[in-house]
Amino acid sequence: MPVYSHSQLSTYEECPLKFKLCYRDKIKRDREGIEAFLGSMVHEALRKCYDDARRSRLNTLDEILAGYDSLWLKNWHDDIIISRKEMAADHYRASGKKMLETYYQRHAPFNRDITLGTEMWVTFSLDEANKYRLRGIIDRLSLTPDGVHHINDYKTSAHLPGQEEVDNDRQLALYQIGVQKKWPDIKDVKLVWHYLAFDRELVSARHPAEKLARLAVDTIKLIDEIEATEEFSPRESLLCDWCEYPDLCPNRKHFFTLEALPANEYLKEPGVVLVNQYAKLREEARKIDEETALVKEALVEYARRAGVTAIRGSDRQVRVKFDEKLKFPGRKEPGRKELDETIMEAGKWQEVSQLDTTALARAIQEELWDIKLIEKVVKHGSLEETSAVYLSKLKDDEK
């Protein structure tokens, strides 16, 4: 069984296909989002700051900022993606500087606690048999004067989570398990997130110990699910904009291919031609349907007023049939429950009910029934390939 990391687990939860491409197929990509790049540069600057402070060298703010600037320039590459079109690389670079400045002003001379390690690797297992192993990197482990160990995590994100969100965060809680396995004498631990853009510290403590035990059980379950997965399907979300694998994803591949084409060629691309044709026809069909419904209504009204049931045109005629139809409440409409009960009580249910094959297929696919019953029922069905075509508008930044 491979050694998992928190980021592998969350990548699987975000999108199983991305997980497979990245961690199973090990397809490496240079593409990275600027947010991740900014995060690495700020982390590196803070790491240097604390490492030097441990050796009694206090960097000035100017030194830290100059170091950050040179890291930025040295590591910058052309495959960094800026998804928000209104933003430029310099906006991100400046925001990193601002975060470091604010952090420095609040924490210099960095002696509020003792730094035990920066960018510390922890590898540990979740079970006695050593089967479910995890690894991770702690941004900074520190010991406060009152004997509490802090697992510090630096966040450069533009989203400030609420207390409930950090209380349920998996990453640092897993690191706590790792730290306490490595040093069993460590009893008092706090998880501390430094949200640098907001100059805020969020703190969470995982007491009682059962909470961590529960987390270990849930994480083992998730690892079992990943290990048992055979089909790693794509799962679209807002995070797709930052995905490194658009060229290998069935949901994004076509978009990615088109980005490389000049506008005149792009419009001739067979997929684009078909979608445009389909959209045009659907629009025309929608208009025709609307007009047909209006004309149909007018014909009925005409027939009613004129007292006729046949209306002649140039080479066609329309017949209008007036009739009365018995109507019963639909599945979710008021009165339906009582109607069903009346029929059931009379023992007539079989005569008027039909098997809902869609509900049946769902019950089987989602394994809602006992497996023996599913196996029995499934023998009466067969698999057939289906397809569906959905038309929707592109987002503004995709046009």
Ligand code: SF4
């Ligand atoms: S683009 Fe989205 S759906 Fe496709 S692999 Fe990436 S994250 Fe998954």
